[in-house]
Amino acid sequence: MVKQVILACLLGVSFAVFSAPQIYHGHKVLSDEQFPFVVALYNDHYKDQEVSSFCTGTLIAKSWVLTAVHCIDSYDTGTLENPADLSVGFGYKARTPATAKKVIRVKNIFTFDDKLTWPDFVQHDLALLQLQEQADVTPVDLPDSADAFPQLKSTNKNAIAVGYGFSGVTWTAECERDPDSDECYPDDLTWENSLLYGNEIIKPDSTIQELLNKYHDLEHIKEPIESYNSFTMLGVISPDGTRATNVDSGGPLLLQDVNGKYTQVGVCSWQLQPNYISYKEGYVTKEPLVYANLTDKNILDFIKKTIKNNS
Template identity: 25%
Template sequence: MTGTGFAKPKRLVLGLLLGCLAFSAEAQDGGLKDIAIPQGANEVQVRAHVLALKQQAGMQDDVTRIFGGRAAQDGTWPAQVSLHSAEAVDGSPEGRFQSQFCGGTIIARQWVLTAAHCVVGDDGRPSAPESILIRSGAVDMRNGDFRKVSRVIPHEDYNPVTIDNDIALVQLAEPITQSSGPVGAINVQSQGEQPPVGPATVIGWGRMEDGKFPIQLMETDIDIVPNGTCNQGMAEQTRRDMGGFLLGMGEVNRIPLETLEQAFAILSQNLGNSLTENMICAGTSSGQRTMCNGDSGGPLMVKAPNGNWVQVGVVSWNRSPIGSDRKCGHESLYGVYTRVSQYFDWISGHVRG
């Protein structure tokens, strides 16, 4: 991929951009400070978006088209839980399926680890505990136990625009003492430890390659790679998106090509890194195996030398080209995970307290 010049103008890209951008006369007369910054991912958007997608797609028992993954066997991942919108749970199999919007992991008898963007609203406040139910004990969405929540604790420095510090704790109303299926806690990586570059596994009930959602928990094998790999791929995609945007706006507003080239060069030279030190880059270069909508909050895991699984990341975010009908699984656009070892002390402080 070159990513250093303009792609040929496309009417589709132009239409999408014009449809997404609506500047007021005041904003056009002012500078960038007068243009509103778009909101980032948040609980209302994530929950509503995933639930709407599941309404459209329906339950899917055919799991052959997940992003390079496979169905998990019963008892394989006893720490994995699903987060459900309490008002949508009606006891039916369809209600169980339709109400799920994120994942999480049991890290202690009364504590679940998940992503902040799953449980933070538009106003920046945590979701009401009574609005969430935690389902545990089964890989099949139609089975397992629902557990009530007493507290929702997103990280105090969570940034919904950059999606930095994307981590949260959910305290169950009662410690887990009984279960209709396998339940257990997973170890999380200790403070300051570096996740090993190499093989890892991610699991969840997220969107599959055909756009549908599975009723069974899915697992897929990916690789943890240096953050620079993610930064490079996202920078190249940003250049392509930016080039299409500038060409489209230039055509409509009769901006000389040389001016557009100058603007493109300045913007390209000043692109910052998309990932912070609080994030992990993981996936495959082809994008064929990755996480997607509905997997948020679930674990990225590696196997320790003693054979036990250790959680090193929390499913956080990914990026797709502007105008793409496919939201996940793009070449050179890896998935991004919250780096758990940056927050071990934060987690311990709440759990022990």
């Protein structure tokens, strides 16, 4: 229990309950022009913390932000956050509202369904935030249809993950003696003052499931693996170790065409439960990361219909 409480305070998410991902060892974004549609999520209850962003999202229409549902609900009761407590920040230095280029309050929250408790919500881990005003930013494109990328999972397609998560972590001294001790937990997190991005490769479902099983065993993880759904999820690995971590939850997985234009195909959802072994042995940079799949027809229909019916 002690370990869970401390982890929850450090990350806003308890590793022991649900493993939400960050851009670990990521590359720093250097200007607002790189990913202007990526936003930081704020909750008024965290406004006095040094790092007040708790998740990432993307502007997909002028007054609509897409994020992960696990960012805005409680895992055990399925209760959504009060929209009045939420806001989003724009700009590559929007880790706090004070350093954001612009902050807009949230008006409403829409979820795919009412399955909002763990582990059910991971099957459709996305939510729409309707903003109180329009943003003066060009939204990111979504797939035109579920058939827009028919070979998305079969061609080792390159993608980019973007988020406001931490870039490094150190653990307590007790971890070296007994990694399973309640006194073994992340002692300090390294935060950059800017948005981060990482390189990813989208892999076939069979490869992702195989790697999840492999690293689950190597890291001696006691909790079962979340159920990987080949329809509603995308799995990626990082070729250079710049993979996503916790506050990157809700952030985008992007494809870039030859003209430099981005299309979002995933929403950052979950990873294996991080522990000391995964960081000490470097497994955390090799294991898969799972995204909600925006090329799934039901997910894409939910997004388009929600925006159309509430705009």
